Amino acid sequence: MAQGDSQHVDAARISQEFIKGIWRENPVFVMVLGMCPMMAVTNSAINAVAMGGATAFVLIGSSLLVSLLRHHIPKQVRISTYIIIIATFVTVADFSLKAMAPTIHKELGAFISLIVVNCLILGRQEAFASRHPTRLALADALGMAIGFALALLCLGATREILGSGSIFGAPLFGEHYEPWVIMILPPGGFLMLGVILLVFNWLGQRSAARRQAREALRAEGVIR
């Protein structure tokens, strides 16, 4: 890494790193990282939001610190260093949530502590924050955190709507609705994520087919 690389960082690059985490490299739907906390806490929308917020805090905080320290961390012990940095932020998040929202903290239980071993966070430190200047690392962490939180909310809201017939605890359908209890139980998490990934595959295939068709037309000179 060249010295003074931060001068070459322009606004376009920052926004590109930010956007990619939300859609093109969405950590959950495209890269399938960080599944464990995701399915365990997404049986209601409010839990999903709390989990998304806590993960975002840890991801942004540790990306910032790792990126600032990237010239000082020895290569041989980098993974252990990242884990300790992450564990510190998770401890902070755990204690803060316990003080601010005890009911949610109780419901999420051990899963707040388990953010430490969320592969998404360690993966971003190793693959991005340790090699890029601070501003880019922050943009990347922010984008990934938003992408992760959106995916959590998407899964949590769908499961809550189908499984309890409500959203954020507010009933949606009236009392004749028979809830699909299976959706808030563990199998529902797997099935729902399977269905969402299926939709993503379908979208990907469709856009690939369209691109191919457009290129074929262009080759024939029909369009330019």
Place this chain on the structure above:
Amino acid sequence: MNENLFWIFISAMVINNFTLSYFLGLCPFFGVSGRLTTALRLGLATIFVMVITSLCASFLNTFILPYAPYLKLICFIVVIASTVQFVEMVIKKLSPALFRALGIFLPLITTNCAILALALFQTSREYSLVQGLVFALGAGSGFTLALVLMAGLREEGELSSVPAIVKGTAINMILAGLLSLAFMGFAGLFSSG
């Protein structure tokens, strides 16, 4: 007392299976379940790490953590990382072929949430040393069981004609969902006792 230990074992293994009801350890669950033999061996390595972790966690809980509760996460994760490093060296020495087959997933046992969760659950349920060991054995066996079942299903799945659109992770998720549904059948096993 013995009945209690048996209950802890069965509960951790099938009723509250770490992978299929608590969603712990999903990364290796989807990553290494391609082949039956590799899955079995990773499962055994995980059981070993879990037992060592459980021992260390009991030790930490007795002697260190009462004085510094805020160090809980950091202590546990450092212990797990060192154990994994140790297992990695042993496997590399004893069976280089297995070492290559497990690849990146061996060091990733460190970030297998099942192991950290084991230490945390053991702490919050206040298990004694022996109870903790039995719990670790049960949880490890449960993880191995889920991994092996999934690997068997996926090996079968490769031979059948799956629509192109669900190939890859999507079909694995749906398989796991069905497996998890099957495991829910164990839920009533001990309800009266």
